Amino acid sequence: MYCVQAVTSDILWLGASDRRLGLFENVYPIPRGVAYNSYLVKDEKTILLDTVDHAAGDRFFENLTFALDGRNLDYVVVNHMEPDHCATLVDTLTHYPNAKVVGNAKVITMIGQFFEVDLTDRTITVKEGDTLCTGKHTFTFLMAPMVHWPETMCTYEQTEKVLFSADAFGTFGALSGNLFADEMDFEHDWLPDARRYYTNIVGKYGPQVQSMLKKVADLEIAYLCPLHGPVWRKDIAWFVEKYQRWSTYTPEDRAVMIACGSIYGQTENAADILAARLAEKGVQKIALYDVSQTDVSEIVSEAFRCSHLVFASSTYNAGIFTPMEHVLQDLKAHNLQNRTVALIENGSWAPASGKQMTAILSEMKNMTLLEPMVSLKSSVKGTQRQALLDLADQIAADVLA
Ligand code: FEO
Numbered sequence: 001m002y003c004v005q006a007v008t009s010d011i012l013w014l015g016a017s018d019r020r021l022g023l024f025e026n027v028y029p030i031p032r033g034v035a036y037n038s039y040l041v042k043d044e045k046t047i048l049l050d051t052v053d054h055a056a057g058d059r060f061f062e063n064l065t066f067a068l069d070g071r072n073l074d075y076v077v078v079n080h081m082e083p084d085h086c087a088t089l090v091d092t093l094t095h096y097p098n099a100k101v102v103g104n105a106k107v108i109t110m111i112g113q114f115f116e117v118d119l120t121d122r123t124i125t126v127k128e129g130d131t132l133c134t135g136k137h138t139f140t141f142l143m144a145p146m147v148h149w150p151e152t153m154c155t156y157e158q159t160e161k162v163l164f165s166a167d168a169f170g171t172f173g174a175l176s177g178n179l180f181a182d183e184m185d186f187e188h189d190w191l192p193d194a195r196r197y198y199t200n201i202v203g204k205y206g207p208q209v210q211s212m213l214k215k216v217a218d219l220e221i222a223y224l225c226p227l228h229g230p231v232w233r234k235d236i237a238w239f240v241e242k243y244q245r246w247s248t249y250t251p252e253d254r255a256v257m258i259a260c261g262s263i264y265g266q267t268e269n270a271a272d273i274l275a276a277r278l279a280e281k282g283v284q285k286i287a288l289y290d291v292s293q294t295d296v297s298e299i300v301s302e303a304f305r306c307s308h309l310v311f312a313s314s315t316y317n318a319g320i321f322t323p324m325e326h327v328l329q330d331l332k333a334h335n336l337q338n339r340t341v342a343l344i345e346n347g348s349w350a351p352a353s354g355k356q357m358t359a360i361l362s363e364m365k366n367m368t369l370l371e372p373m374v375s376l377k378s379s380v381k382g383t384q385r386q387a388l389l390d391l392a393d394q395i396a397a398d399v400l401a
Contacts, residue, residue: 076102274391
């Protein structure tokens, strides 16, 4: 049965939440689920902005049928061709044979890559700044390549001042009745997942996100309608400022994240000693994660949040402990930069993880390595305990400066 919600009197949300999917993109754990958003604007012509994942397909088609209330569907705008939004595109076009697809040239090409479908005379190819009028609403198309795929674009509706922002400003998390971010405690309940979504999905493409932000800075936005998570109609500038920080690799907090890779607990002991000394020196809200227990996507997200990072790793097969190596390679892949970093290594035969962690960090931009690294052989001894305290003092002085 349909479950449609109004964004405005003319704009309807037709999406649905998936609370069963374990891994978004078969990679990222989503214990809070995810919402796939689709929007219908009813005017002299009807225009659908994006479709949904297969998992939400049944509900979406019930919603679309109800929302159209017997009318034809005239246009389907495809802002993004990733299957979490486009899996039901061709079924939509089959249900509504008079509907035309509106997308840029890359979108139209990708439709042909994903589907075997004849769209002769059914496509409208748009470029930067092109407009489409449906009666009292006028839609302008703004290219947003790499936010998150090369074909991605945003669509701005001038009359009601709505930005349909594709993946930008989305978040993990199923919706729970409240459609608008101002109906939730977004900062407390949603921001960690919004950060994890951004950093892991789009974090690599900071310069491209900056280009998109420059375009939307000139727009008056009353409603921000992303493809995942809640719709924004208040405090939009607050969320845009988060995107400014994340896309420029600017830490949100002067804070310390310690990522620890420990096989039998001795490296973890070193991390705990360091963390306790940081607290003694006045550092607050220290975050310490075991890389074998905390998903790498959480650690990537926290590394984007914090100004200071500590990596404490056992040596494994003469290299970095495998989960820690995954963390560091993922941070490098996501283009993390501009952080102050300290290292702790451990090894019973010959500690080697520090040198190799340094090598990965040296390939990342503007990472300031605090010296000296603390090197352990099997467990923390007296002199090494002092070295950990000294390192903590150095970190604390920098964080609190
Ligand atoms: Fe939500 Fe890049 O797809």
